[in-house]
Amino acid sequence: MLAQQRQQAILEKVRRTGGVRVAELVRDLGVSDMTIRRDLEVLAERGLIEKVHGGATTTGVGSTEEPGFAAKSVRQQAEKEAIARRAARLVRPGGAVALSAGTTTWTLAHHLLDVPELTVITNSVQVADVFHRGGRPDQTVVLVGGVRTPSDALVGPVAVAAIRSLNVDTLMLGVHGMSSRAGYTTPNLLEAETDRELVAAAQQLVVLADHTKWGTVGISTIAALDEAHVVVSDAGLPPEAQAELTERVGELVIADPSPDDELDSKLETAL
Known part of the structure; x- marks a missing residue:
């Protein structure tokens, strides 16, 4: 799986469940702990997720936020x-x-x-x-x-x-x-x-x-x-x-x- 495909899979799981753990992603995607952490870093830098200890969560966008x-x-x-x-x-x-x-x-x-x-x-x-x-x-x-x-x-x-x-x-x-x-x-x-x-x-x-x-x-x-x-x-x-x-x-x-x-x-x- 390419890095872009892997990151898309991670992002969709975060959006679907509200949060993921590194260990869970390592098991599901079959890659190393370090690879998952790099993926999370990339997604966090793009503002798509929020990194937390041991995993990641959604960005915390409020239910009233309305982009132009x-x-x-x-x-x-x-x-x-x-x-x-x-x-x-x-x-x-x-x-x-x-x-x-x-x-x-x-x-x-x-x-x-x-x-x-x-x-x-x-x-x-x-x-x-x-x-x-x-x-x-x-x-x-x-x-x-x-x-x-x-x-x-x-x-x-x-x-x-x-x-x-x-x-x-x-x-x-x-x-x-x-x-x-x-x-x-x-x-x-x-x-x-x-x-x-x-x-x-x-x-x-x-x-x-x-x-x-x-x-x-x-x-x-x-x-x-x-x-x-x-x-x-x-x-x-x-x-x-x-x-x-x-x-x-x-x-x-x-x-x-x-x-x-x-x-x-x-x-x-x-x-």
């Missing part, structure tokens, strides 16, 4: 591109689709520019801007009003009132985290309220979440794990997470990005 849109847009780009490309196949011409705020749904928006006669409802300034720049006369975009969050979502009573008057075929929901206990979550209380209204307005709930979202828990739950009709993730999702989602959601779709794939040229231009 720009910070999130550079994370897991290949995975988000693969997820967006696969999720776009679920959208049919002439339909009404809602896109929540987030960098994965923003990536999806670029792929939906080619869908004719589409009606898009969103509370995301960034998502709406993608369609505005696309300029297709046969596409209708409804941007709800509200108070802007660090993730460029419009939330609050104005957004909630607007969404309650709408009905859509499918909601494409980006999430901060997902877990067996807490379901799909966000670190922003007002955004959770707005997203819950989007869930209620949709006939079908499709959750877009790369593998790093598993085990992450925001302060507020949007929906329970089994409320999703489809979850689209990537091949980095841990096997136990895949097993649980397969059992509890309508369908789990794994989008596996090719290492040779380049990001869509439209997305690169937007970045």
Whole structure:
């Protein structure tokens, strides 16, 4: 196993369990104590874990921490591109689709520019801007009003009132985290309220979440794990997470990005 693969395995186990011991990693990965300690040092220097005596724990990110849109847009780009490309196949011409705020749904928006006669409802300034720049006369975009969050979502009573008057075929929901206990979550209380209204307005709930979202828990739950009709993730999702989602959601779709794939040229231009 290459060092990068080993470190990814360590990181996923820390995120999944909350902490690991050096001795446990030595046994599971079949390498020396010194090798594991070097791996932990590398991960700690990157701010991905916290080293403790005899092992490592999660970084202690609070359930209310909300990274800005720009910070999130550079994370897991290949995975988000693969997820967006696969999720776009679920959208049919002439339909009404809602896109929540987030960098994965923003990536999806670029792929939906080619869908004719589409009606898009969103509370995301960034998502709406993608369609505005696309300029297709046969596409209708409804941007709800509200108070802007660090993730460029419009939330609050104005957004909630607007969404309650709408009905859509499918909601494409980006999430901060997902877990067996807490379901799909966000670190922003007002955004959770707005997203819950989007869930209620949709006939079908499709959750877009790369593998790093598993085990992450925001302060507020949007929906329970089994409320999703489809979850689209990537091949980095841990096997136990895949097993649980397969059992509890309508369908789990794994989008596996090719290492040779380049990001869509439209997305690169937007970045």
